Amino acid sequence: MRTLSFDVAVIGAGSAGLTAYRAASAHGKRVLLIESGAYGTTCARVGCMPSKLLIAAADAAHAIATAPNFGVFAGAPNIDGRAVMERVRAERDRFVGFVVDGVGRIVPAHRLNGHAKFLAPDRLQVGDDTQVTAQRIVIASGSRPTIPDNLRALGDRLIVNDDVFNWDNLPDSVAVVGTGVIGLELGQALARLGVRVAIFGRSGSLAQLHDADVLRVAHDCLRAELDLRLHTTIVSAQRSNEQVTLRTREADGRERSETYQFVLAATGRTPNVAGLGLEHSGLRLNQRGVPIHDPHTMQCGDSAIFIAGDVGEDRPVLHEAVDEGRIAGDNAARYPLVVDGVRRAAISVAFTDPQIAVIGQSSRTLTEQRYASGEVAFADQGRSRVMLQNCGLLKVYGEHGTHRFLGAEMIGPRAEHLAHLLAWACQNRMTVEQMLEMPFYHPVVEEGLRTALRDLKEKLVQHVEAIEHCADCTPGR
Numbered sequence: 001m002r003t004l005s006f007d008v009a010v011i012g013a014g015s016a017g018l019t020a021y022r023a024a025s026a027h028g029k030r031v032l033l034i035e036s037g038a039y040g041t042t043c044a045r046v047g048c049m050p051s052k053l054l055i056a057a058a059d060a061a062h063a064i065a066t067a068p069n070f071g072v073f074a075g076a077p078n079i080d081g082r083a084v085m086e087r088v089r090a091e092r093d094r095f096v097g098f099v100v101d102g103v104g105r106i107v108p109a110h111r112l113n114g115h116a117k118f119l120a121p122d123r124l125q126v127g128d129d130t131q132v133t134a135q136r137i138v139i140a141s142g143s144r145p146t147i148p149d150n151l152r153a154l155g156d157r158l159i160v161n162d163d164v165f166n167w168d169n170l171p172d173s174v175a176v177v178g179t180g181v182i183g184l185e186l187g188q189a190l191a192r193l194g195v196r197v198a199i200f201g202r203s204g205s206l207a208q209l210h211d212a213d214v215l216r217v218a219h220d221c222l223r224a225e226l227d228l229r230l231h232t233t234i235v236s237a238q239r240s241n242e243q244v245t246l247r248t249r250e251a252d253g254r255e256r257s258e259t260y261q262f263v264l265a266a267t268g269r270t271p272n273v274a275g276l277g278l279e280h281s282g283l284r285l286n287q288r289g290v291p292i293h294d295p296h297t298m299q300c301g302d303s304a305i306f307i308a309g310d311v312g313e314d315r316p317v318l319h320e321a322v323d324e325g326r327i328a329g330d331n332a333a334r335y336p337l338v339v340d341g342v343r344r345a346a347i348s349v350a351f352t353d354p355q356i357a358v359i360g361q362s363s364r365t366l367t368e369q370r371y372a373s374g375e376v377a378f379a380d381q382g383r384s385r386v387m388l389q390n391c392g393l394l395k396v397y398g399e400h401g402t403h404r405f406l407g408a409e410m411i412g413p414r415a416e417h418l419a420h421l422l423a424w425a426c427q428n429r430m431t432v433e434q435m436l437e438m439p440f441y442h443p444v445v446e447e448g449l450r451t452a453l454r455d456l457k458e459k460l461v462q463h464v465e466a467i468e469h470c471a472d473c474t475p476g477r
Contacts, residue, residue: 007136050164054189055189140311198260296341345424371397374453384413
């Protein structure tokens with residue numbers, strides 16, 4: 001048994017772990033990076049990037065299919081599933097290669113492959129033959145897809161998002177279980193590429209939306225294209241040769257029995273804490289077995305252990321994992337001097353069509369605040385109608401008294417870009433009036449944002465004639 005000694009040990013070489021390693025190393029500390037799996041990060045290997053590659057192919061097919069609505073006739077799209085997946089895998093491997101190359105530049109003596117588990121708050125067992133002592137430890141072990149118990153018996157007919165990006169060809173049919181971001185993105189992309197897809201959800205939720213009005217419009221927008229089965233439970237799932245028979249029950253009690261080539265479990269992610277030996281870490285854990293920590297310092301209690309990334313379940317998106325890694329690495333290096341790190345305004349986007357976005361505070365988190373909301377529907381918004389992408393609703397929230405912009409929820413065209421504008425305004429604590437002083441070009445989708453902000457201002461100031469706010473009204477709304 002060999003023993004290694006370092007100032008800081010980082011468990012996990014994903015986005016959060018790599019950032020924590022660099023941040024701690026920048027302080028001149030001896031840092032060890034420990035990884036039990038393949039290098040490449042969840043985002044590059046099985047998440048953000050390969051999913052967007054598949055969506056890009058689906059968008060190209062959809063553009064051809066909808067071209068006749070503009071008077072443009074190109075014929076029916078001919079989708080070569082093997083060519084689609086070949087590009088997805090090739091570009092995915094390119095992105096992964098960048099990450100692997102970066103890891104390769106780390107001094108070999110500061111990298112260690114193997115599963116890490118705590119023996120004590122300052123000591124780890126890695127693999128069978130190595131113990132590591134470290135004055136400070138960063139847990140950045142990530143997460144994995146959650147597999148429902150009633151689907152486990154399906155064997156290789158049950159897949160998760162990781163498996164999709166290793167396909168050589170597109171399948172004939174897929175049942176998607178889950179209406180979160182992953183389920184909706186992959187389900188819609190596969191459907192647009194000619195795969196028979198049904199998307200099942202136990203409730204009426206879609207992605208990260210909570211506002212009842214936005215959610216209702218989202219149902220209408222997505223159902224116009226997708227076989228979306230909400231308020232539906234999986235009664236049974238049985239494999240027969242290379243097929244799966246799903247028996248489902250809808251809210252009215254009606255049952256269906258249908259056959260699919262694959263079942264895609266998109267039912268959330270589970271933090272990778274099993275097998276870490278956290279019972280030997282001295283940390284307090286929540287009901288999910290995750291160390292209780294301060295989201296501003298990433299410190300677990302008052303210990304010399306920090307946490308970062310998806311394993312902490314705070315904000316499971318890439319840029320937040322990077323921020324948390326930086327905060328955890330900095331504080332691990334400077335411990336016991338621990339300081340608050342910079343946390344950005346919340347922003348999340350689902351790359352469906354129309355896109356879904358939630359920024360800042362949502363209707364769920366605003367329940368105890370005095371706030372008003374303004375809205376705009378995209379059905380008649382000028383630029384949206386021009387592009388034939390005129391489906392959706394944007395709601396913006398502002399605080400009574402201060403008129404400070406608090407957040408927004410939306411489904412609509414160009415949501416990924418509107419979300420950034422709104423997140424910047426939220427982080428800068430802008431008022432609704434200050435946002436309305438910003439320039440709005442014509443004709444652009446952002447004019448719809450202006451309409452929503454005007455509506456919000458009227459609610460905040462009360463009884464102000466609408467005409468006062470429409471002196472420069474244009475067809476862009």
